[in-house]
Amino acid sequence: MSIVTSDSYLKSLLHGQSQLSMSPLERLNQLRANAVDRVSALRIPTKNDEEWRFTDISPLTKISFQPVRMASPLQSSSVEHFYLAETVTRLVFIDGVYAPNLSTQLSETSKDSNVVVSNLLAATSENLAAIEPHLGRHTDFQDNVFAALNTAFLHEGALIIVPRNVSVEMPVHLLFIATQKEVASHPRCLLIAEPSSTVTVLEDYVTLQEETYITNTVTEIVLADNATVNHVRIQRDSKQSFHMANCSVSLARASRYHSVSITLGARISRYNLNVQLKDEGAECAADGLALISNHQLADTHTCIDHTKPHCTSRQLHKCIIDDAAHAVFNGKIMVRPGAQLTNSTQSNRNLLLTSKARIDTKPQLEIFANDVKCAHGATVGQLDNEEIFYLRSRGLSEVTARNLLTYAFGAEIIDRIPIASLKFRLEQTVLEQTQKN
Amino acid sequence: MIYQDSKVLLEVRELCATVNGITILKGINLTVKSGEIHAIMGTNGSGKSTFAKVIAGHADYEITGGTVDFEGKNLLDLAPEERARAGIFLGFQYPIEIPGVANNQFLRLAYNTAQIQRNKDELDPLEFDDLVREKMKLLEMNPDFLDRSVNENFSGGEKKRNEILQMSLLDPRIAILDETDSGLDIDALRIxxxxxxxxxxxxxxxxxxxxxxxxxxxxxxxxxxVMESGRIVKTGGKELALDLEKHGYDWVNVEQPTTAGT
Known part of the structure; x- marks a missing residue:
């Protein structure tokens, strides 16, 4: 692909950007302007770029996308099947536009403790002071064209601030619903967990129609000292859509970040997760499952960066690949000089259900400290014949045995989601997708 | 126990089997009647585990000769699951671990498959829970094993107890227990x-x-x-096991082979 084509394509993606209203937060206006400059300087990556070696996103450039012109007026009844039984606080965005009528207010107890769950645009001046040191500072867009595009459109978004010593009991549900074709949306999330706070957040991308659209997300998560964040990310976009995502997490001293990310949808998806363990005693657990079929391509790039001593990270990423689908996993564990007594494990396990299914996996360890415990590995395989025989010897048919084992492979990750109703629902989804006759 | 009027359950005649082109079973003859307990002993590599897996229908083994009749059916025509439903049970030497599948889920699935075969009602999770807890008492198993993944991180003894628990739920006509005693301490063996x-x-x-x-x-x-090189070379009563213990397997080889199971 020539650079000229990319440029004009990217330019078309910027259409409508100049009509965004100015923000009271000067930093935000500046960020947008810088991002527009970067988009103009960058190009759509191709397979010649090392970071995109296995992921051909050229089908994206065959379709033109626009920001939504008119938001779909949705009633609660048409989307409430996406709601969680547990959720008391929910922010809903339709094609990237905040939908106040579908969003819920904080419960009284949370309100008393000054927890903020709101549209970024509605942030108070007090909130703006809290946002300023973080917004756009964790996800670098200098060399990342999709992060730059998202930042160029930075306008509305999900803002969560959990004050010091506050524990938010019920999960916060950020629900992004796609409804229209050929729409580009740029969802943005900022989560600030202040010292010793605890919160569980579900970032949830869904669709009402099997249309072609692009969702291009940036999520920034900041954990102050001793904070705990459970981050669940579910991507169940349309199988015709494109999903580009960047998530950056910053961990301060003795903070704990646990994420479970599930990839079910999109024709082509790319999830970049960058976790920085910035001070001693920080812990990260990052689990992932991609369950894909037909001609889907799901690319997960993660980087877990140990910069200080005594930090722990654990990662289990699994892929179940059916039909002619293609999964990519690139997982880097970085142990910086001086990050002694790092304890890190990483495992990538892949199940190929057909001979046409494909996985490209690249676990990477880069260690620049000498007193560390690191283990990593990747496995690729089909279902184990001995396991199948064991189940058949108990009377289960071969099909049932295969289905059960495939389900079990995915259920191990689903099991780690700390939201019961979601776990149950996803188990059903995995069950349906892994059951063949 | 030997009963005078009992009927033949399993009739194995001149059974030969190969794996990867290597002949392991070279003409096994064995008749098992209901009520009986048989022990097949032999050195490593004599073919005893192969025999157990062939009866259960493991796909790695190719049958090159002989017949296996099970209650009037040609067992060799049946898929492993059909054999299980007909009443064949294999207790595995090395039970498989299945992370992600809860033991109670697996046990109920297997049990209900057997119930359908027996023309009886399937049990819902609550009904099954009552049943399985009762069965677990027989094996002195902690109910916590129900919520754990199948055999995952079970000790050797716990895995073998889980096998016998499955046997108790499936209620087979013939149970073949492959080295169920190996790796067990004396308490687990007793249980x-x-x-x-x-x-x-x-x-x-x-x-x-x-x-x-x-x-x-x-x-x-x-x-x-007593099995040796893919054949049953000697058959006797329970005292034969004691002779083997005393004299070793070499002692059999100098004796005259006898026809088995008659």
Whole structure:
């Protein structure tokens, strides 16, 4: 692909950007302007770029996308099947536009403790002071064209601030619903967990129609000292859509970040997760499952960066690949000089259900400290014949045995989601997708 | 126990089998009647585990000759699951671990498959829970094992107890227990053997495949068969196991081979 084509394509993606209203937060206006400059300087990556070696996103450039012109007026009844039984606080965005009528207010107890769950645009001046040191500072867009595009459109978004010593009991549900074709949306999330706070957040991308659209997300998560964040990310976009995502997490001293990310949808998806363990005693657990079929391509790039001593990270990423689908996993564990007594494990396990299914996996360890415990590995395989025989010897048919084992492979990750109703629902989804006759 | 009027459950005639082109079974003859307990003993590599897996229908083994008749059916025509539903049970030497599948989910699935076969009602999770907890008492198993993944991180003894638990739920006509005693300490062996004894009755039969005589102190066989190089070379009563323990397997080789199971 020539650079000229990319440029004009990217330019078309910027259409409508100049009509965004100015923000009271000067930093935000500046960020947008810088991002527009970067988009103009960058190009759509191709397979010649090392970071995109296995992921051909050229089908994206065959379709033109626009920001939504008119938001779909949705009633609660048409989307409430996406709601969680547990959720008391929910922010809903339709094609990237905040939908106040579908969003819920904080419960009284949370309100008393000054927890903020709101549209970024509605942030108070007090909130703006809290946002300023973080917004756009964790996800670098200098060399990342999709992060730059998202930042160029930075306008509305999900803002969560959990004050010091506050524990938010019920999960916060950020629900992004796609409804229209050929729409580009740029969802943005900022989560600030202040010292010793605890919160569980579900970032949830869904669709009402099997249309072609692009969702291009940036999520920034900041954990102050001793904070705990459970981050669940579910991507169940349309199988015709494109999903580009960047998530950056910053961990301060003795903070704990646990994420479970599930990839079910999109024709082509790319999830970049960058976790920085910035001070001693920080812990990260990052689990992932991609369950894909037909001609889907799901690319997960993660980087877990140990910069200080005594930090722990654990990662289990699994892929179940059916039909002619293609999964990519690139997982880097970085142990910086001086990050002694790092304890890190990483495992990538892949199940190929057909001979046409494909996985490209690249676990990477880069260690620049000498007193560390690191283990990593990747496995690729089909279902184990001995396991199948064991189940058949108990009377289960071969099909049932295969289905059960495939389900079990995915259920191990689903099991780690700390939201019961979601776990149950996803188990059903995995069950349906892994059951063949 | 040997009953005069019992009928033949399993009739194996001149059974030959190969794996990867190597002949392992070279003409096995064995007749098992209901109510009986048989022990098949032999050195490593004599073919005892192969025999157990061939009866259960493992796909790695190719049958090159002979017949296996099970209650009037040609067993060799049946898929492993059909054999299981017909009443064949194999207790595995190395039970498989299945992370992600809860033990109770797996046990209920297997149990309900058997219930359909028996023309009986399937049990819902609550009904099954009552049943399985009762069965677990027989094997002195902690109910916590129900919520854990199938055999995952179970000790050797726990895995073998889980096998016998499955046997108790499936209620087979013939249970072939492949080295169920290996890796068990004396307490676990006593518990497992006690379970097997309680499940044995006039209508079913048990085949113990073992290297050592030890388990036969707890489960007393009606017949002991000695396997050597893919054949049953000697058959006797329970005292044969004691002779083997005393004299070693080499002692059999100098004796005259006999026709088995008659």
């Amino acid at each position: 497992v053997a006690n379970g097997v004894n309680q499940l044995a009755n006039k209508g079913n039969a048990t085949i113990l495949v073992t290297h050592y005589q030890r388990m036969l102190n707890y489960i007393v066989p009606d017949y002991v068969h």
